[in-house]
Amino acid sequence: MRTNLPLNADRLWADIMALAEITDPARPYTRRSFTPLFLEGRTWLAQCFAAAGLATRIDTAGNLIGRLEGRNPALGVIAIGSHSDTVPSGGRFDGIAGVAAGLEIVRALRESGTRLDHTIEIIDFLAEEPSEYGLSCVGSRGMTGALDGGMLSLTGPGGETLRDALRRVGGDPDQLDQARRDDIKAFLELHIEQGIVLESRSLDVGIVTSIVGIRRIEIVFQGEADHAGTTPLGLRHDALVAAAATVSSVRGVAEKLAAEGPDYFVATVGILTVEPSASNVVPGRSRLVIDARTTNPALTKSFVEAIDRESLEHAAAARVQRASFETLSDGAPAACDPELRSALRESARDLGLEESDLPSGAGHDAAFMSRICPSAMVFVPCRAGKSHAPEEWASREAIAAGAAVIYQAVMALDRSIAQKGRAAAR
Amino acid sequence: MRTNLPLNADRLWADIMALAEITDPARPYTRRSFTPLFLEGRTWLAQCFAAAGLATRIDTAGNLIGRLEGRNPALGVIAIGSHSDTVPSGGRFDGIAGVAAGLEIVRALRESGTRLDHTIEIIDFLAEEPSEYGLSCVGSRGMTGALDGGMLSLTGPGGETLRDALRRVGGDPDQLDQARRDDIKAFLELHIEQGIVLESRSLDVGIVTSIVGIRRIEIVFQGEADHAGTTPLGLRHDALVAAAATVSSVRGVAEKLAAEGPDYFVATVGILTVEPSASNVVPGRSRLVIDARTTNPALTKSFVEAIDRESLEHAAAARVQRASFETLSDGAPAACDPELRSALRESARDLGLEESDLPSGAGHDAAFMSRICPSAMVFVPCRAGKSHAPEEWASREAIAAGAAVIYQAVMALDRSIAQKGRAAAR
Numbered sequence: 001m002r003t004n005l006p007l008n009a010d011r012l013w014a015d016i017m018a019l020a021e022i023t024d025p026a027r028p029y030t031r032r033s034f035t036p037l038f039l040e041g042r043t044w045l046a047q048c049f050a051a052a053g054l055a056t057r058i059d060t061a062g063n064l065i066g067r068l069e070g071r072n073p074a075l076g077v078i079a080i081g082s083h084s085d086t087v088p089s090g091g092r093f094d095g096i097a098g099v100a101a102g103l104e105i106v107r108a109l110r111e112s113g114t115r116l117d118h119t120i121e122i123i124d125f126l127a128e129e130p131s132e133y134g135l136s137c138v139g140s141r142g143m144t145g146a147l148d149g150g151m152l153s154l155t156g157p158g159g160e161t162l163r164d165a166l167r168r169v170g171g172d173p174d175q176l177d178q179a180r181r182d183d184i185k186a187f188l189e190l191h192i193e194q195g196i197v198l199e200s201r202s203l204d205v206g207i208v209t210s211i212v213g214i215r216r217i218e219i220v221f222q223g224e225a226d227h228a229g230t231t232p233l234g235l236r237h238d239a240l241v242a243a244a245a246t247v248s249s250v251r252g253v254a255e256k257l258a259a260e261g262p263d264y265f266v267a268t269v270g271i272l273t274v275e276p277s278a279s280n281v282v283p284g285r286s287r288l289v290i291d292a293r294t295t296n297p298a299l300t301k302s303f304v305e306a307i308d309r310e311s312l313e314h315a316a317a318a319r320v321q322r323a324s325f326e327t328l329s330d331g332a333p334a335a336c337d338p339e340l341r342s343a344l345r346e347s348a349r350d351l352g353l354e355e356s357d358l359p360s361g362a363g364h365d366a367a368f369m370s371r372i373c374p375s376a377m378v379f380v381p382c383r384a385g386k387s388h389a390p391e392e393w394a395s396r397e398a399i400a401a402g403a404a405v406i407y408q409a410v411m412a413l414d415r416s417i418a419q420k421g422r423a424a425a426r
Numbered sequence: 427m428r429t430n431l432p433l434n435a436d437r438l439w440a441d442i443m444a445l446a447e448i449t450d451p452a453r454p455y456t457r458r459s460f461t462p463l464f465l466e467g468r469t470w471l472a473q474c475f476a477a478a479g480l481a482t483r484i485d486t487a488g489n490l491i492g493r494l495e496g497r498n499p500a501l502g503v504i505a506i507g508s509h510s511d512t513v514p515s516g517g518r519f520d521g522i523a524g525v526a527a528g529l530e531i532v533r534a535l536r537e538s539g540t541r542l543d544h545t546i547e548i549i550d551f552l553a554e555e556p557s558e559y560g561l562s563c564v565g566s567r568g569m570t571g572a573l574d575g576g577m578l579s580l581t582g583p584g585g586e587t588l589r590d591a592l593r594r595v596g597g598d599p600d601q602l603d604q605a606r607r608d609d610i611k612a613f614l615e616l617h618i619e620q621g622i623v624l625e626s627r628s629l630d631v632g633i634v635t636s637i638v639g640i641r642r643i644e645i646v647f648q649g650e651a652d653h654a655g656t657t658p659l660g661l662r663h664d665a666l667v668a669a670a671a672t673v674s675s676v677r678g679v680a681e682k683l684a685a686e687g688p689d690y691f692v693a694t695v696g697i698l699t700v701e702p703s704a705s706n707v708v709p710g711r712s713r714l715v716i717d718a719r720t721t722n723p724a725l726t727k728s729f730v731e732a733i734d735r736e737s738l739e740h741a742a743a744a745r746v747q748r749a750s751f752e753t754l755s756d757g758a759p760a761a762c763d764p765e766l767r768s769a770l771r772e773s774a775r776d777l778g779l780e781e782s783d784l785p786s787g788a789g790h791d792a793a794f795m796s797r798i799c800p801s802a803m804v805f806v807p808c809r810a811g812k813s814h815a816p817e818e819w820a821s822r823e824a825i826a827a828g829a830a831v832i833y834q835a836v837m838a839l840d841r842s843i844a845q846k847g848r849a850a851a852r
Contacts, residue, residue, distance in 0.1 A: 021814050058451065194653050195658075196657075196658030196661065227621065227788060227814065228692065229638060229640070229692065229786075229787035229789070229815070230619065230623075230786075230787035230788050230811065231621060231692070232623075232692065235622060238677070243670075244669075244674055244695075245674055247666060247670035249666065258658070258659050266657070266658065266659055268706075268707075268708055269709075270700070270704050270707050270708065270709060271667060271705050272698065272700050274698050277696065277697050278697065279717045281694075283695075283696060289705045291706055293655050349442055355538070357522075360655075360656070361655035361656035362655040363655070385653070385656065385657065387653055389651075407491060
């Protein structure tokens with residue numbers, strides 16, 4: 001890895017560590033969206049934005065935005081961002097690294113005396129992680145017109161609606177149209193990989209090809225809660241027997257689809273519950289939630305058809321009812337913009353960094369942003385792929401390298417997008 | 427079914443219904459051992475015992491005992507009993523029917539002017555159902571010398587020890603030897619079947635051949651809680667994948683053993699938990715509890731060997747550790763006494779009742795009593811096999827028929843046991 005980077009790795013690192021200190025002390029690292037700690041973190045961030053010479057505001061969707069006007073504001077905005085909220089007992093890097101990288105890029109630009117034609121915005125999106133209101137990516141949904149009235153009516157702690165919570169953190173749910181943007185020409189996000197591909201291949205950065213679509217399906221099997229001693233096997237209606245066979249089907253079908261390649265496919269049963277959950281009672285009810293992710297929606301279609309069929313067969317074999325087979329959520333994959341990916345790749349090569357294309361198995365604000373503007377992401381390696389946990393770790397050098405890739409790409413894009421704009425205007 | 431029975435079916439039924447009324451009104455039918463409601467039920471029972479001419483006491487193991495002295499007390503005791511405690515939200519019959527049947531048999535004997543040579547005792551065993559102290563069959567364990575110091579140190583609500591709870595309900599944990607009996611020559615217990623064999627075959631009574639032994643095994647699989655989006659299938663350590671395959675193995679192996687016949691075998695996974703239980707996290711840990719029951723311990727041995735082997739294979743396939751494979755409890759099957767079974771069978775036939783041998787898949791106080799005296803059980807049909815639930819139901823006629831079988835058998839045994847005693851004395 002090159003060490004002579006066009007920005008200050010120590011200053012970037014110090015920002016990330018400082019923000020990490022703003023945590024629930026009882027369960028580091030926790031800075032849940034909409035909480036007083038989250039607002040404390042944002043106050044600190046806003047001060048940093050202002051100190052870096054950025055005009056700082058909160059838009060009506062609750063996003064914290066720092067803006068550095070370009071020489072030619074009519075060209076529009078190049079935006080860099082991620083999020084500053086965390087999951088409960090999460091890590092120091094997920095989200096925060098991308099916001100801090102944007103901040104450091106602006107500082108480095110100013111210090112080098114570089115003034116871009118495009119306006120630069122650093123965005124701290126509101127509530128990227130699933131919030132207490134049952135919704136993720138609240139801010140990027142709002143900025144892209146995907147935050148609707150039904151979502152705003154979701155309730156969280158104490159019965160507060162998301163609508164009221166949004167108002168409480170400085171947004172305006174009645175003026176969401178003002179948050180919608182058509183002036184952003186490129187969106188770039190740095191994020192830790194949350195996987196082990198970069199680390200295991202000793203790569204410096206990953207250029208994200210596509211962000212997976214996520215389908216969540218709930219299946220409920222309804223049997224009969226009989227006495228585990230007196231009910232012969234042939235007379236049972238054991239809901240867990242059907243659920244367990246379905247877990248095996250999910251793994252088996254997913255392995256088959258993933259092996260077909262080249263598209264990314266994973267599926268997981270992360271939740272499985274049994275009722276009444278007593279050692280001497282045959283399970284009368286079992287519920288499981290499947291999370292299926294892919295860069296190719298055709299694979300999800302095949303997967304859902306196979307699991308629909310096989311779970312019905314398992315229900316029949318166990319003599320139980322498949323009481324529910326419901327899609328809880330269904331997000332489409334988002335392809336990253338080829339031109340932005342190309343700019344990022346060239347930037348990495350210029351910097352002497354080892355890079356590779358790779359898909360993102362996790363959802364990100366960039367997936368929503370891709371609905372309104374060319375978007376792309378840079379992944380940096382994180383130790384053992386661990387994320388959403390206190391041991392989440394990325395090195396100072398890795399983050400600085402990822403930020404430098406975006407820095408160089410922004411300078412290149414400032415020229416190329418402007419040229420393209422002029423060419424189109426001719 | 428014969429209707430001219432040697433006892434009063436209405437009076438027996440009225441007792442059961444009256445005791446059922448002594449319940450937690452918020453969740454009928456609940457009369458948990460050691461609670462004020464349980465003691466209220468026992469006060470009512472003790473009054474009934476006394477009204478039937480029984481000398482009533484509570485032994486040092488907390489059993490309520492009503493005694494009718496025989497003409498030749500040296501011959502020893504024929505005991506009849508069951509329990510008056512319930513599971514939470516249980517039924518009106520499980521246990522109670524057996525105590526009420528004993529009471530009615532004594533009343534019928536007295537009304538017919540019959541005086542037996544043997545002393546008769548009606549026993550309401552303490553806490554047959556799993557108590558809040560984590561132990562079942564407290565009273566029958568105490569009467570048979572199977573209640574040890576470790577059990578007495580178990581704690582329940584508010585940290586009270588079982589030792590103190592036993593004292594509170596009239597027992598004496600420091601004098602448990604006094605509860606141990608060597609004078610009981612026969613023990614008979616009436617109970618609802620808690621299964622559907624009698625109902626489905628239109629039988630009046632079941633003569634229990636053997637009470638299953640119960641082995642409980644806990645298995646814990648330890649994997650790694652990884653991101654469900656970013657961790658490729660081949661790199662996962664998914665604990666639920668191993669646990670689900672083990673559930674399938676338990677069912678498969680149990681079906682094979684049960685099909686071999688003639689012995690009874692069932693196995694159940696009634697508890698399965700997943701951690702951290704989030705839709706977007708690969709399960710890092712999964713725990714399951716297996717309940718295996720049989721009348722033939724060799725089958726349990728085969729079962730445990732097969733599950734030990736297969737669960738290790740499933741762990742290896744899922745690349746997780748089988749962190750625990752532990753026997754939580756292991757009770758031996760208890761065979762019912764052939765002579766008592768024979769007496770019950772002849773009694774049923776004399777009464778014109780349809781009977782059949784059948785194993786008991788549930789545990790009962792009779793299993794402990796079989797350690798100190800010849801013991802046997804009569805099952806009566808219950809609707810749809812439902813038990814441990816408010817809808818538990820047995821008909822007035824069914825219970826009276828079962829009680830009549832015991833009534834006739836007691837009279838026959840009073841003669842035959844005495845003869846055997848005289849023959850042995852010659």
